[in-house]
Structure formats: structure tokens, C-alpha cells
Amino acid sequence: MSDLETFRAETRAWLEANAPxxxxxxxxxxxxxxxxxxxxxxxxxxxxxWFEVNxxxxxxxxxxxxxxxxxxxxxxxxRILYEExxxxxxxxxxVGFGLAMLGPILLQCGxxxxxxxxxxxxxxxxxxxxxxxxxxxAGSDLANLQCRAVPDGDDFIVDGQKVWTSHADVxxxxxxxxxxxxxxxxxxxxxxxxxxxxxxKTPGITTRPIQLISGASPFCETFFEGVRAxxxxxxxxxxxxxxxxxxxxxxxxxxxxxxxxGGGSRPPILQRFRLKDHAVxxxxxxxxxxADPELRVEVARNEMDQAALELTAQRISDAAAAGQRPGxxxxxxxxxxxxxxxxxxxLAVDIAGPDGLGWEGDGYSEESLAVTRTWxxxxxxxxxxxxxxxxxxxxxRAVLGLPKG
Amino acid sequence: MSAPLIVSxxxxxxxxxxxxxxxxxxxxxxxxxxxxxxxxxxxxxxLWTQLAELGFTALPFSEADxxxxxxxxxxxxxxxxxxxxxxxxxxxxxxxAGGLLADAxxxxxxxxxxxxLITGEVVVTLAWxxxxxxxxxxxxxxxxxxxxxxxxxxxxxGEKRGVLDGGAADAFIVAAQLPDGLGLFLVDSGADGVDIxxxxxxxxxxxxxxxxxxAAAERLAVAPGADSLAALERALxxxxxxxxxxxLGAMTAVFQTTGDYLKTRVQFGKPLGAFQALQHRAVDCFxxxxxxxxxxxxxxxxxxxxxxxxxSLAKACAGEAFRLVADEAVQMHGGIGVTDECDxxxxxxxxRVADSTLGDARYHRARWASLRGY
Numbered sequence: 012m013s014d015l016e017t018f019r020a021e022t023r024a025w026l027e028a029n030a031p032x033x034x035x036x037x038x039x040x041x042x043x044x045x046x047x048x049x050x051x052x053x054x055x056x057x058x059x060x061w062f063e064v065n066x067x068x069x070x071x072x073x074x075x076x077x078x079x080x081x082x083x084x085x086x087x088x089x090r091i092l093y094e095e096x097x098x099x100x101x102x103x104x105x106v107g108f109g110l111a112m113l114g115p116i117l118l119q120c121g122x123x124x125x126x127x128x129x130x131x132x133x134x135x136x137x138x139x140x141x142x143x144x145x146x147x148x149a150g151s152d153l154a155n156l157q158c159r160a161v162p163d164g165d166d167f168i169v170d171g172q173k174v175w176t177s178h179a180d181v182x183x184x185x186x187x188x189x190x191x192x193x194x195x196x197x198x199x200x201x202x203x204x205x206x207x208x209x210x211x212k213t214p215g216i217t218t219r220p221i222q223l224i225s226g227a228s229p230f231c232e233t234f235f236e237g238v239r240a241x242x243x244x245x246x247x248x249x250x251x252x253x254x255x256x257x258x259x260x261x262x263x264x265x266x267x268x269x270x271x272x273g274g275g276s277r278p279p280i281l282q283r284f285r286l287k288d289h290a291v292x293x294x295x296x297x298x299x300x301x302a303d304p305e306l307r308v309e310v311a312r313n314e315m316d317q318a319a320l321e322l323t324a325q326r327i328s329d330a331a332a333a334g335q336r337p338g339x340x341x342x343x344x345x346x347x348x349x350x351x352x353x354x355x356x357x358l359a360v361d362i363a364g365p366d367g368l369g370w371e372g373d374g375y376s377e378e379s380l381a382v383t384r385t386w387x388x389x390x391x392x393x394x395x396x397x398x399x400x401x402x403x404x405x406x407x408r409a410v411l412g413l414p415k416g
Numbered sequence: 417m418s419a420p421l422i423v424s425x426x427x428x429x430x431x432x433x434x435x436x437x438x439x440x441x442x443x444x445x446x447x448x449x450x451x452x453x454x455x456x457x458x459x460x461x462x463l464w465t466q467l468a469e470l471g472f473t474a475l476p477f478s479e480a481d482x483x484x485x486x487x488x489x490x491x492x493x494x495x496x497x498x499x500x501x502x503x504x505x506x507x508x509x510x511x512x513a514g515g516l517l518a519d520a521x522x523x524x525x526x527x528x529x530x531x532x533l534i535t536g537e538v539v540v541t542l543a544w545x546x547x548x549x550x551x552x553x554x555x556x557x558x559x560x561x562x563x564x565x566x567x568x569x570x571x572x573x574g575e576k577r578g579v580l581d582g583g584a585a586d587a588f589i590v591a592a593q594l595p596d597g598l599g600l601f602l603v604d605s606g607a608d609g610v611d612i613x614x615x616x617x618x619x620x621x622x623x624x625x626x627x628x629x630x631a632a633a634e635r636l637a638v639a640p641g642a643d644s645l646a647a648l649e650r651a652l653x654x655x656x657x658x659x660x661x662x663x664l665g666a667m668t669a670v671f672q673t674t675g676d677y678l679k680t681r682v683q684f685g686k687p688l689g690a691f692q693a694l695q696h697r698a699v700d701c702f703x704x705x706x707x708x709x710x711x712x713x714x715x716x717x718x719x720x721x722x723x724x725x726x727x728s729l730a731k732a733c734a735g736e737a738f739r740l741v742a743d744e745a746v747q748m749h750g751g752i753g754v755t756d757e758c759d760x761x762x763x764x765x766x767x768r769v770a771d772s773t774l775g776d777a778r779y780h781r782a783r784w785a786s787l788r789g790y
Contacts, residue, residue, distance in 0.1 A: 287790050301790045311785040315729055322710040329420040340706040347703060407695035411675055411702060414690040
């Protein structure tokens with residue numbers, strides 16, 4: 012056996028020996044798991060045990076260097092570990108923005124002091140992070156952000172507002188983009204932005220959850236009034252934040268696209284939802300075919316689009332595993348993922364017919380209410396993390412080489 | 417675990433050889449010449465000779481049969497390479513009918529036909545579609561009758577519609593119904609009762625209607641209990657994947673041409689490609705091409721049990737993507753796009769014919785649903 016095959020066999024054996032039986036087969040996407048943080052409660056004792064045995068091996072952050080508490084695995088080994096967890100249907104021992112987004116940035120752009128201060132608490136699930144990018148006047152046009160950070164001794168004083176900060180109300184720290192040099196005619200607005208880390212306990216920060224059309228409130232408005240943050244918490248240098256953020260955004264879009272490859276995020280009750288089973292259940296079969304011929308074609312179209320998306324995600328990871336350079340295809344995942352996910356849930360409501368119209372109450376099953384609310388939530392997929400229109404602008408310029416409009 | 421979705425360096429090299437061959441010996445002007453000459457065979461004999469000399473005609477056959485024993489990953493690399501210039505050759509017929517003959521022919525049939533197929537000297541094609549089959553072999557209506565003499569001797573009567581490379585064929589493999597299900601038959605194209613009527617189709621390639629009137633036929637080997645329909649489906653699926661790869665090469669090429677045009681054609685004081693309305697539609701074409709590429713790669717590397725579903729996926733995605741890209745290519749070229757002088761029209765026509773060959777996207781969506789049990 013090659014080294015990697017040996018690693019795979021040993022990993023599988025370790026997972027089978029250490030994963031609680033109650034967690035096997037419960038996860039269908041890499042975004043399911045314990046979120047961590049100062050105030051974090053575990054769902055149950057098995058989830059806590061699963062988290063703790065992984066922290067001990069550094070396997071909450073398998074490819075991060077061991078000196079910070081990470082697993083120290085190579086890229087291929089890390090991929091194999093996640094493949095084996097997925098094969099057993101195990102949730103990730105820890106998920107969140109610290110692991111997925113801030114950590115990679117710190118490893119790339121952070122100073123030694125910054126890495127030591129922040130990587131270990133992320134790995135140990137002690138600090139939950141949120142992301143402060145968008146503002147009321149800086150959505151798709153992110154570089155238009157106005158939240159100010161003015162130097163004051165060794166600190167910045169931050170004043171302004173962020174919006175769409177996911178789970179800000181339950182997060183411990185925020186990584187955000189702030190304007191450290193005012194906009195002027197002489198320089199692009201992308202200059203003068205700093206990537207800054209702020210402790211959410213600092214006086215002057217308030218959060219307000221935003222209720223979505225789905226009824227859920229996963230996002231917040233976050234307000235800063237005279238918030239003091241050490242200058243040492245700037246990542247990648249003062250006024251250098253746009254470059255830092257851009258590399259992170261590319262990372263985010265790939266991650267989001269890959270999540271769609273796995274069927275998109277969905278509430279626990281819909282983890283096992285399959286469009287075709289839903290259609291058979293709601294419409295029935297006649298002569299082995301869905302009783303509604305038009306919906307039959309639409310279900311097939313959505314399943315085939317989903318399959319094409321999954322194969323594209325697989326093609327990207329197989330090419331990376333074989334050491335090939337990433338091709339332009341990775342740029343399409345976010346657009347296609349949003350489209351396919353929105354089409355699935357919209358079609359699921361169509362298929363449900365009268366059962367798809369409920370908002371709450373005993374007149375509707377828990378699952379049909381979840382389908383309807385997931386449809387509503389999915390409308391945001393083509394807006395969040397860079398709208399599909401902005402994605403098209405980026406691909407037109409960066410991949411197709413079309414001239415600037 | 418299925419094979420990784422990677423095009424190996426060897427496969428890339430094979431595709432590059434095919435592409436360079438097509439660009440040198442079969443540029444689009446050759447298809448134009450074939451069309452303008454109303455060529456009965458509808459394929460490029462010079463290109464076919466070159467393909468045979470390079471051994472491409474031996475690709476689908478096993479080493480035991482005298483071929484190279486390569487599979488769909490290699491065949492799709494070649495088909496994609498040849499697709500860029502819309503080069504016309506009977507390679508698809510070779511993959512489908514040659515594969516079927518190698519798979520289900522009797523020893524006598526195999527030794528009579530395979531050597532010539534491998535050297536490219538003979539052409540055998542599949543005659544299966546009828547006016548109402550529309551991609552579905554179960555809808556074949558033509559029937560076979562037992563012949564006058566004892567033994568393996570059959571007689572075919574009926575008409576097959578739009579037989580690929582029908583004018584160039586030395587023999588046909590014909591699908592016809594028997595009382596106990598579908599049968600496959602070998603018929604010499606020069607036999608009595610075989611009447612070949614060449615068609616002039618929009619894409620300029622060779623196809624014919626073939627009428628059989630009591631034509632003498634031999635049955636392909638069918639072991640007791642073996643299923644001719646399954647053998648035919650397998651050959652068709654190989655053909656669907658190979659054709660989807662050819663379409664991928666064609667749509668990639670016409671998209672490249674269109675992108676170049678968007679960068680150079682100036683209106684309202686700026687290049688067309690600077691207009692966001694066109695940029696976004698160009699991106700949508702790019703997205704569909706990349707999705708189609710993933711499905712073709714997966715279908716070419718499928719385990720046998722997954723082949724039917726993945727072949728339908730690839731053929732449907734390639735069919736819709738090619739048609740979208742060709743429609744947009746014409747639109748984005750503006751007035752010149754609807755002239756015969758401009759090459760993009762050839763891609764538009766080929767997209768339509770290729771989509772409808774071996775089942776169109778609509779058929780394959782329905783087939784996907786059936787294979788998935790709904």
C-alpha cells in the first residue's frame with residue numbers, strides 16, 4: 012500500500028473506533044457540526060465526546076500546523092480524513108468561520124504573534140468568529156464601505172455599521188473590513204481598507220438580528236460606537252485589507268459552491284429530503300412514471316443539473332488531488348449552486364401543491380413547513396457571498412478576458 | 417470507487433494530436449466543400465485515411481481483435497479534438513456499429529469485418545432509427561422474418577430513417593423486432609432488396625434512408641438468454657458519450673470564436689464584449705460548457721452499471737449546451753452571423769443535428785427519470 016492508502020486505512024479504523032455510534036450516518040454536508048465559542052453548548056454528550064477526541068489529535072483543523080494545535084496533516088491526508096468522515100456520515104467535530112475563513116488568512120498573512128493568539132482558540136473551539144464585510148451602502152459594491160477606524164495611540168477607534176454579519180449575536184470575535192484612510196479622488200476606494208480583528212465583548216458593540224422572509228434570523232446588523240481595538244489586530248498591514256479580503260472571498264465562494272455540490276445547506280428535518288421521493292410521495296406513480304408528466308421532466312432536469320454540479324465539484328477536487336492546476340471551472344460553482352438549489356426548493360413547493368402553502372401551525376406537517384421556509388431562504392443564495400450578477404462580472408473579466416464595461 | 421475525473425497527460429496528448437490533425441487536414445472549409453459538392457458519402461476521405469494511418473480507427477477494438485484496447489476516456493479525447501472544426505468522418509459509426517460487432521458478432525462475422533474496420537478500409541453503420549423511434553430502441557417497429565432456408569437465415573422488410581454514413585456503408589447492423597424481443601442483424605449494403613437513398617441534411621454530413629425489401633440478413637450472435645436490446649443499449653450509450661465529446665469540442669471552438677469577436681468588434685465606441693448584457697450571456701455559455709465537460713468526463717469513466725444514467729446526462733447536457741452556445745454565437749455575431757459566409761452557422765446546424773442523433777436532450781431527460789424509477 013502507498014503511504015496515503017495506509018493513512019486512509021488507519022484513519023478509517025480510528026474513526027470507527029472513536030466516533031460515537033449515535034453520530035454515524037447523521038451528516039450529509041460538511042457544514043454540519045459543533046460551532047464552538049465561549050457560550051457554546053453541545054447538542055448532547057456524544058457530540059461533546061466527538062469534539063474532544065478530535066481536538067486532542069488536532070483533527071478539528073487537520074491541515075493546520077501542529078505548533079498551533081492543528082493536525083499537521085498534508086493536503087492529501089486532510090482530504091482523505093474528510094472523505095472518510097463523509098463516508099461514515101459523521102458531522103465535522105467543529106465548523107465555523109474561524110476554521111473555514113479566518114484561519115487560512117492568518118496562516119497566509121498573519122504575524123507569528125497573531126497566529127499564536129488566534130489559531131489555537133479556533134482549533135480548540137473556544138472562540139466563535141463572525142465576518143463583518145457588508146454595510147448598508149456596501150453590498151455588491153463592497154469597496155464602498157464606510158465603517159471608520161481612526162488611530163488613537165496603540166488602538167483604533169471604530170465607528171460605523173456592518174450588516175449581514177452571520178450569527179454576530181452568538182459570536183465572540185469579528186473579523187471585519189474598516190476604512191483607515193478616507194476615500195479621495197487621487198486613490199482607488201479599494202485602497203485605505205484594513206482587515207481588523209475585534210473582540211465582540213468590547214464596549215460600544217451592539218447587535219440586532221435581522222428577520223428574513225423565511226422567518227429565520229441567521230444574520231445581524233452590528234453597530235460600532237467608539238469601539239477600541241488594538242492596532243496590532245490589523246492583519247496584513249494597515250490599508251492592505253482589500254487584498255486580504257479578496258483572497259478570502261475567493262475561498263468563501265469555492266467553499267459555498269462546494270456546499271451546494273452536496274445539496275446546499277438545509278434544516279435537519281430535510282437532511283434526507285430527495286426531490287424524487289417527495290414527488291413520488293405527493294404525486295404518485297402511474298405505469299411507473301410520475302403521474303404529472305410536466306413535473307416529471309422538471310424533477311429530472313433538477314436532478315441532472317445537480318448531478319452536473321456535483322461532478323464539477325468532484326472534477327475540481329480530483330484535479331487538485333492529482334496535482335493539476337485549478338482550472339477556470341471552479342469559478343462557476345457559486346452561480347450554478349445557487350441556481351440549482353433555488354430551483355429544487357421552488358419545485359418542491361410546486362410539487363407539494365396545497366401542502367406547500369403553509370407558514371406555521373398544525374394544519375401542515377413539520378416537513379412541509381420546512382420545505383416552504385427552505386424555499387424562501389434559498390432566494391438569498393444568489394445574493395449572499397457575492398450576487399450571481401457580480402460573479403458573472405468577475406468571470407467575464409477574469410476568466411473570459413472580456414474588456415471592462 | 418469510480419475513477420477520478422481527470423484527463424491524463426496521455427489522453428490530453430491524444431486529444432491534441434486529433435485537434436491538430438483536424439485543424440490541418442479538415443478545417444471548416446472542408447465541410448463547406450463537401451456540402452457544396454453534394455457529396456454522397458458526406459465525409460472527408462482524406463481525413464479518414466489520416467485517422468486510419470494514425471491508428472485512431474483501431475482505438476475502440478481490443479488488442480485480441482487487433483486493436484489498441486483503449487476505452488471511452490481515449491475515444492472522447494479524440495472525438496473532442498476532431499469536433500472543433502466539425503470534421504466529418506464515420507468515427508462515430510465505427511464506435512457504435514464496430515463496437516457492437518466486436519461485442520455481439522459471431523466468430524465468422526468478427527473475422528470477416530473487424531480487420532477492415534480496424535484499418536479503416538470498410539465502414540459498417542447502425543441502422544436502427546425509424547420515423548417514430550426518436551432515440552428509443554424499444555420503439556423499433558420493423559420486423560424480421562425467418563428466411564426460406566433452414567438455419568440462420570433471415571429476411572428484413574421496412575425502412576430505416578436517417579442512417580448515419582448510410583451512403584458510405586459496406587454493411588449495416590439493423591435492429592428489428594422478433595416475436596420474443598429485439599434482434600440485431602447484419603446486412604451487406606450491396607445485397608438485393610437494399611435500397612439506399614442519400615439525404616441532404618442541414619449539417620452537410622452523410623446520412624441516408626435505407627429501405628429493406630426482403631433483404632437477406634444474418635443474425636448477430638445471441639447466446640441463449642442474452643439480450644440483444646441490452647447489447648444495443650450499451651453500444652448506443654458508448655456512441656452517446658462519444659458524440660457528446662464531439663459536441664463539446666465543437667461548442668468550445670465556436671465559443672472561442674465568439675469570444676474573439678466580442679473582443680474585436682467595436683460598436684458605440686467600444687468592443688461588444690464591454691457590454692454587460694453580452695458579458696453575462698457569454699458567462700452563461702461558459703458555465704454550460706464547463707458543466708457539460710464534467711458530465712462527459714464522468715460518463716467516459718463510468719462503471720458499467722452507471723453508464724446508462726451518465727450517458728443520458730452527458731448527451732442531454734451537451735445537446736442543450738451546444739444549442740445554447742450556437743444560438744448565442746449567431747446572435748452575438750449580429751448580421752454577419754446569419755450569412756452563409758460566416759462559419760458560426762455551420763455550428764448552429766450541427767448542434768441541431770447532433771442533439772437529435774442518438775436521442776435528443778428531451779429524450780434523455782425522460783430516460784433519466786425512467787432509469788431512476790419515476
